[in-house]
Amino acid sequence: MSRKLTVIPEQCSGCKICELVCSIRQFGVNNPKKAAIRVIVVYPHPVLRMPIVCSQCKRSTCEEVCPVGALRRDNGVVQLDKDVCISCFKCIEACPFGAIYAHEDCEFPIKCDMCGGDPECVKKCPKGALRLIPEAALGEVRRLNNVLSYTQMKEIEFYEKGEKKVIQYAEIGKEEL
Template identity: 85%
Template sequence: MMAKKLTVIPEQCSGCSICELVCGIKHFGVNNPKKAAIRVLTTYPHPVMRMPIVCSQCKVAACAQVCPVDALRWIDGVVQLDKGNCISCYKCVEACPFGAIYAHEDCDLPIKCDMCGGDPECVKKCPKGALRLIPEAALGESRRLNNVLSYTQMKEIEFY
């Protein structure tokens, strides 16, 4: 099976947050964007920019490296959280350089994208095509770098 990457095209994001909605419903059965493994960051007032933040499924994952019980492992192109092994120390949340692992007061475990078993709901439901599942081989180094730079630029801006 060819590895695929969930890729963000920030210029196409409308900020509708449907990705957050479908993720929260799929994984928790609730309409609560704070329980989603994807978050849409938006800048105000000008320029308005929107950037969906989701796990990059790093091959050398900082989150996995800091986990004291090896509850995060890279398996078949996805950094998987072993819920039975996780001790909820949340070191992974702090270690993620992209801010793409979340904690929620109602959840006993970190919230992290699991790629919906290879068929992400957020990709299927995004009305603007801002989220795409692309074969990793087709995703050039420049696009990977652009995604990282887009996020880095967004992180330096105050969000509301």
């Protein structure tokens, strides 16, 4: 089953460890501006911390606008072929999420490649704000969180195989899916 890198912004502390591990894996340097993930912080009330990373869209505009076909899907992940890329940066402009980046030291766009299917950012996120979730379960987490926040519930009870189970609100979306 295909798994998708998912962001749960409510759990992000803004530590930016994901940016550090990504830049180290991608470029071998401790430079968050060279990461394929960026944590933005918005200061309305409440403060929102939101990791921005490639969504690996099924119909990706970055792939469509590339004039030389340097962006190609491989096992569900849109990959940048640096041997083909002409550094026009049209993919950066086309991404509706702003998840492809440029850096003055880098000849090519910086884009998440999912670390070959085992993303470092997911492994190192101390709060579990970044997760690999089966694509079929993506909407379920959002629906449960919306219902629980709307009703002010702190937990949900359900029966599985005849056994009563209780999930705390903070636990929804973890790897049990």
